Amino acid sequence: MADDFTTPLTVEQMYGDWGIEWEDAVAMADLSLDPRPRTSMYDAFGALGVGEGGYVLDIGGRDAAQALELAERFGCRVLSVDPVQANIDLGSQAIADHEHGHLVDNELGSINDIPAPHNVFDAVFSRDMIGHVEDLEGALAECRRVLRPGGAMVIHDVFATPLLEPKEAARLSADLAQVPERLDSELFERTVEAAGFTIDVIDRVASEWLEHLLESEDGEKRLLRAARLNRERDRFVEQMGVVPYRVVLGNTLWTIYRMIGKLEDRVYVIRA
Ligand SMILES: C[S@@+](CC[C@H](N)C(=O)[O-])C[C@H]1O[C@@H](n2cnc3c(N)ncnc32)[C@H](O)[C@@H]1O
Numbered sequence: 001m002a003d004d005f006t007t008p009l010t011v012e013q014m015y016g017d018w019g020i021e022w023e024d025a026v027a028m029a030d031l032s033l034d035p036r037p038r039t040s041m042y043d044a045f046g047a048l049g050v051g052e053g054g055y056v057l058d059i060g061g062r063d064a065a066q067a068l069e070l071a072e073r074f075g076c077r078v079l080s081v082d083p084v085q086a087n088i089d090l091g092s093q094a095i096a097d098h099e100h101g102h103l104v105d106n107e108l109g110s111i112n113d114i115p116a117p118h119n120v121f122d123a124v125f126s127r128d129m130i131g132h133v134e135d136l137e138g139a140l141a142e143c144r145r146v147l148r149p150g151g152a153m154v155i156h157d158v159f160a161t162p163l164l165e166p167k168e169a170a171r172l173s174a175d176l177a178q179v180p181e182r183l184d185s186e187l188f189e190r191t192v193e194a195a196g197f198t199i200d201v202i203d204r205v206a207s208e209w210l211e212h213l214l215e216s217e218d219g220e221k222r223l224l225r226a227a228r229l230n231r232e233r234d235r236f237v238e239q240m241g242v243v244p245y246r247v248v249l250g251n252t253l254w255t256i257y258r259m260i261g262k263l264e265d266r267v268y269v270i271r272a
């Protein structure tokens with residue numbers, strides 16, 4: 001049946017005979033759609049064919065966890081770059097403790113000022129960081145500078161869908177140090193092309209990674225956490241401080257919105 005999903009339902013439609021029982025309708029939605037796990041991003045990376053002898057940049061690599069994972073899975077060398085010194089310190093420790101740490105280095109830097117010479121990387125990996133970038137065109141030009149000709153970037157980010165209201169977008173961006181325009185996937189794609197890349201793949205992952213997580217782990221706590229944080233804001237601000245309060249609540253809502261389709265995860269493969 002065609003429906004524009006905005007025409008108000010009547011009371012008769014809502015409470016009348018649907019031709020299906022409530023339990024049967026809910027049971028349909030309770031069946032798994034076989035979502036892919038978060039590691040599907042590594043499949044996209046693997047398709048580039050970068051392996052032993054390859055050199056990869058993980059930009060916004062935080063504590064080098066992804067860099068170590070890439071080194072372990074593909075045998076490539078990886079440089080993890082992040083602008084926060086506390087992340088570099090954590091990363092150095094993780095690299096020292098890891099079996100594949102000899103393949104990984106980490107350095108302080110940003111996507112707009114990458115601490116590497118021209119044309120050295122076979123690929124750039126970027127998970128969940130583009131949203132923080134003010135000058136995206138400059139950032140992508142800087143990635144092109146360090147990529148070998150024909151090299152590719154695998155980029156994951158989270159974008160707004162039409163279900164996200166403007167005030168929700170503004171609040172989330174403020175609480176999570178995001179640049180509001182980065183939620184716009186069309187602007188992202190135009191900027192990628194303006195920076196001289198072609199888009200090879202757009203994988204609209206949407207809520208799959210989170211569905212996989214929720215189907216495989218008990219104890220999803222985010223709804224409860226958001227409810228408590230909202231109901232007793234002053235108590236939590238006093239207990240943990242205002243910045244942790246805003247980031248914990250912002251991050252919790254960010255994940256809930258990704259689950260319910262207000263935000264959409266995507267993985268892009270773009271080529272210089
Ligand atoms: C949400 S975390 C993601 C970390 C990691 N990529 C992951 O997927 O687990 C975002 C990371 O981007 C880093 N970041 C923020 N602004 C950046 C910039 N301009 N250039 C590079 N990294 C940046 C942050 O320090 C943080 O470690």
